[in-house]
Amino acid sequence: MSTLPVVAAVDGSDDSLRALEWAVEAxxxxxxxxxxxxxxxxxxxxxxxxxxxxxxxxxxDPVLDRVRAHLENRTGLPxxxxxxxxxxxxxxxxxxxxxAQLLVLGSRGRGGFASLLLGSTSLATARDAExxxxxxxxxxxxxxxxxxxxxAPRVVVGLKVxxxxxxxxxxxxxxxxxRGARLQAVAAYPWPAQPWMLPGEMPPPxxxxxxxxxxxxxxxxxxxxxxxxxxxxxxVQPLPAAGDAAGHLVAASRDADLVVVGxxxxxxxxxxxxxxxxxxxxxxHAASPVAVIPPAPPEDRPER
Numbered sequence: 001m002s003t004l005p006v007v008a009a010v011d012g013s014d015d016s017l018r019a020l021e022w023a024v025e026a027x028x029x030x031x032x033x034x035x036x037x038x039x040x041x042x043x044x045x046x047x048x049x050x051x052x053x054x055x056x057x058x059x060x061d062p063v064l065d066r067v068r069a070h071l072e073n074r075t076g077l078p079x080x081x082x083x084x085x086x087x088x089x090x091x092x093x094x095x096x097x098x099x100a101q102l103l104v105l106g107s108r109g110r111g112g113f114a115s116l117l118l119g120s121t122s123l124a125t126a127r128d129a130e131x132x133x134x135x136x137x138x139x140x141x142x143x144x145x146x147x148x149x150x151x152a153p154r155v156v157v158g159l160k161v162x163x164x165x166x167x168x169x170x171x172x173x174x175x176x177x178x179r180g181a182r183l184q185a186v187a188a189y190p191w192p193a194q195p196w197m198l199p200g201e202m203p204p205p206x207x208x209x210x211x212x213x214x215x216x217x218x219x220x221x222x223x224x225x226x227x228x229x230x231x232x233x234x235x236v237q238p239l240p241a242a243g244d245a246a247g248h249l250v251a252a253s254r255d256a257d258l259v260v261v262g263x264x265x266x267x268x269x270x271x272x273x274x275x276x277x278x279x280x281x282x283x284x285h286a287a288s289p290v291a292v293i294p295p296a297p298p299e300d301r302p303e304r
Contacts (some may be wrong), residue, residue, distance in 0.1 A: 004101040005035040009093050012063040015106030017070060019136040023104035029178050036081045038063045039092045067134040090124040097129030107137040126292040132171055132180035134291045141287040144251045153181035156252045157260040158245060161187050161219040167296035168262035173231040181257055182235045187220040188245035216240040246281035260291045
């Protein structure tokens with residue numbers, strides 16, 4: 001059985017060359033081939049049959065020529081294939097994830113507003129691709145101070161104690177094992193507690209935050225346990241955190257190798273693919289590369 005490639009999406013920008021370098025290392029770490037893909041974008045008003053038009057000649061693509069020149073004379077590269085495509089990038093790039101184990105692309109900033117810190121193509125690809133997507137940000141993003149990071153290397157994963165995703169945790173553990181990195185599992189819990197009361201009801205007893213944090217830690221340890229068994233060499237640090245999960249993950253991204261977050265699972269009332277507000281915020285603001293993991297199909301989820 002052939003190994004699925006790591007796909008690097010390039011567009012000729014410095015951002016995409018940074019993503020290319022990340023993809024090269026990822027392919028080497030996985031003993032996988034590298035596929036370098038460039039999509040020549042059609043105008044947004046093109047007809048649907050044009051939006052996903054298909055392959056172009058990679059030998060007549062100046063962007064791929066630049067990538068070849070960038071990698072020229074490098075030794076120790078993975079087996080590399082160059083693919084030229086034509087269509088709308090927001091449609092074509094997510095489709096590349098069907099035949100890939102990882103899809104890597106850059107974050108293209110276009111201004112100082114938070115909503116513009118990440119290109120729409122990156123967001124669409126992270127939301128829609130069938131495989132994990134890594135978005136590599138521009139260097140120099142400032143993030144708030146968080147818990148002491150400790151020695152590098154370090155992988156950070158967001159753990160939902162009220163509904164963790166095994167695919168996200170497994171990816172984070174495997175990535176930490178591959179890098180010889182410590183894994184920090186940020187388990188955010190809502191605080192302060194805000195109980196609902198009807199008029200005339202007695203207020204509930206005061207909730208002790210230490211008790212809530214201990215419960216979050218116990219839940220996190222339980223969800224991490226089966227992954228620890230599969231990856232005994234990975235040092236894991238559960239980090240219960242009060243309040244905003246996105247803020248804690250962004251703060252933890254300082255000097256991290258990677259932040260791993262999950263994507264919402266589709267269900268009856270929301271059949272379209274969804275990013276999730278936490279994942280969206282982490283993509284916009286994290287200082288490190290961010291891996292967005294699609295949920296595992298129901299038949300692939302391990303039994304508890």
